[in-house]
Amino acid sequence: MKTNNSIEETLMVTVDPSTIEELQVDDTKRGLGFALLALSAAGLIVSLQQTVVIPLLPQLATQLHTNVAGVTWLFTGALLAGAVATPLLSRFGDMYGKKRMILLCMCTLIAGSIICAFANSLGTYIAGRSLQGISAAMIPLAIGLIRDLFPRERLTTAIGVVSGTIGVGGTVGMLITGLIANETTNPHPVFWLTAGLGVAATALIATTIKDVGVRHGGKPDYAGAILLATLLVCLLLAISEGPQWGWTSRSVVGLFGAATVLCVIWILVELKVSQPLVRLPLLVGAKSLSANLASAFLGFAMFGFISLMSNFVQTPHEKFGYGLSGSVLAVGLYGVPTAVLMTFFSFQAGRIVARIGAAYTLAIGAAFAGSASLWLAAFNTHGYDMVISNILQGTGFGIGYAALGTLAVQHVSMGESGIASGINALVRTAGGSIAGALTASILSAYTIAGTDFPTLHGYIISFTILGVGALIAAAIAVGHGLKYRGE
Template sequence: MNPPQPSSRSGGIVAVLALAGTVAAIMQTLVTPLIAELPQILHTSSSNAAWVITVTLLVGGVCVPVSGRLGDLVGKRRMMLICVVPLVAGSAVCALSTSVVPMIVGRGLQGMGMGMIPLGIALLRDVVPAEKLSGSIALVSASMGIGGAIGLPIAAAVAQYADWQELFWGSAVLALVIGVLIFVVVPDVPAAARGQRFDVLGAIGLAIGLVALLLAISKGADWGWASGTTLGLFAVAVIALLVWGFWELRTRDPLIDLRTTARPRVLITNAASILVGVGMYSFMLIAPQLLQFPKATGFGLGQSMLAAGLWIAPGGIMMMLISPLGGMLINSRGPKLTLLSGALVIAVGYALALPLMGTAAGIMVAGIVINSGVALAYGAMPALIMSSVPLSETAAANGFNSLMRSLGTTIGSAVIGVVLAHMTIDLGGHTIASKDGFRTGLLIGCGVALISAAVAAFIPSPRAAGGEEAAERPAAGADQAPARG
């Protein structure tokens, strides 16, 4: 099969794909302003209401790699359009919900649409000229963080000044607009793996393993890390993923080619992705709480949800501005150095946060630095992946890398949650996280970022990784200076 030819209107295509990624990411933060009110809105307990957030994580974790593989089989544009359907439907179901079960169903449907982000990144390899590819990858990849950062103040403003249902009706309209733009602007290109079969058993096995693992990590603090339920889920995850791996290595057309993911360049990039995910999400958990905690604590800044979101938003805007610079750095020095640099910038941001956490402006500055590092790292990771896999596995490999990032955010949430739950003070009869707890969380974020930089340093250059990778693919533009790594 001849490789697809880049489009002459690539600028508009990149803009649409970046907007699609931003909208999909906004869906994840959509309910954040409603967390405290969900039990009343849905007439349920706090523990039941928490599933409104957890279900999106679980469904997204399963659907992202599946959507990626289907994109390789039936076409990435087609799969992006299919992903729009559950985003619109899920938003409408949530808007009409008056109890917890339909809300959970709606949020699960929204999770099904999360595969849109890695599909968009993979599609760039087909439709963008080589000289523009690195910058385009950086921008679309960073849309995950951009959507999360700017989605919070937007959602908070809507929740504060309008009915909560408007959040979901608005998201339904956004998703519908994205679907129209993808249909009109994004070209249809031949599926790189057309003719291969979809690995149904592999998808089922991966789903069982991932749901058990993500559920154990995300709910372990609530259920108890040593509880029978948590340990049982970890055991199911280990067994299911081992059986899944055994199957994937022996089936003709695997859901995820583990031999490809085992290549050092891909394997180490995915390991670094998990750590970068931990580093990114740690700040996203800590900063809003520091901003919103009452001043009576002695360290809280007493900001409203809307004000806190506005202090955090410049970090998301900075990601948008840094992404093109990240693309230039990838072209000039290679994605490995860009990933390493991004991890180090994240570490610097956490180091700045420690002395600056006493003011809202200080937290904003730290967030700008951290998100700048995230933009560099998020742009470099898919560039590394796509320069190391065959064209027929681009979407699946990107989906798996996105899953690794999501696994990192889940681990980060669990670790920081445990720290803040165990390092507490008493305020007016209420137990809340202490200043030392937040400092410890920031130190963890800094340490993890440094570890991710150390891991990235071991990523082999294309030349060291072996010549078979370059032979399997057309130039992706991500490693135009291979000697520099």
């Protein structure tokens, strides 16, 4: 009878050590593959919840007895919550573990979805949507976790895949909403679906991902978070309600003034505390500033485009002389090219980045994204105009968002990757929040006489502004690439 030692000796003789090493490599690759699948699924659902309500806004405005500016807060409120939660939870991720914070994000998504599934008033919907919006912090946390988990040669592709889920999930969300709305006028099933998908993604993350990376101590900057939330609320409320209250009214002027004062106080607080919510060098530092500005303008263009497209498609042409007379389902179907192309380019962007760099890749994507909005500003009378625009959008955001995820973290240390990605996501989400408030303000200012319904001119102005915003992002990215060539 052989002893344990003799068995081990026999195995060492009969099994090639290189075979054992190959098996270990395969096992590691398989584990990373499951981790990327879990993070991509979560990213898809997080981005899905951001836009799932957009096709329902016209219907909800009627059901909740509110106007365009009021119902837009169902979209803007979620973005605002995400803008505030992102740097805070990114900081928590560096302190307590990124996986733990990702799971927390998914739990808030589930809770917010359940609240919306029972909601019957605007205030309740906004509360639920705000909870859902907190989950936006999951994307930068996932990018930070990828830097902890993946080898350097696979980083760009992995970050590109997760970043690409932002637009894909947004388009899929509108398609799912359309399919449900085609069967019922009750919006609640949409939120039950997001809750169920959230539970599935949470289980997948809990069972497939290891929480690795260096932990950092410290205290959370709650004062910074409260100040940031308050100043953003003041700013967005002033922008969205300006046409209704009057731009020179005491309320609007007071809100703008309060936002300015709070911004100054927030900066002073962030400079004073030892561990600020937003490290200003990572926000406005030499290499960070251009990446963050490009992110803000690209988020402005993307979220603004998605919200406008939904309303424009559903505008009855026979009644108002413009629009595509589409259903909620049509909104999702028009977005299919966007989802397909964003999926394709999120996988290809890594190769483009490796060849020409993240900055120039971002510039190409942003240029395509800008052309999508400008196309609709010039050509908007036929369904194929919307298809062409969505093809341009899918190409642009698929390339641009994947490159942006890399640009945001490539100049920082591994220990700062979570907060750097979080700050970049904060300004992107803030840009989207401003786009939602600004376009709602423009559409409220240009209405058909005797109605609250926007004119075509209001849409043209809005699409033009969004297109210019994306082109500004492209110019900033080119400038970044030229300035830091070879670094």
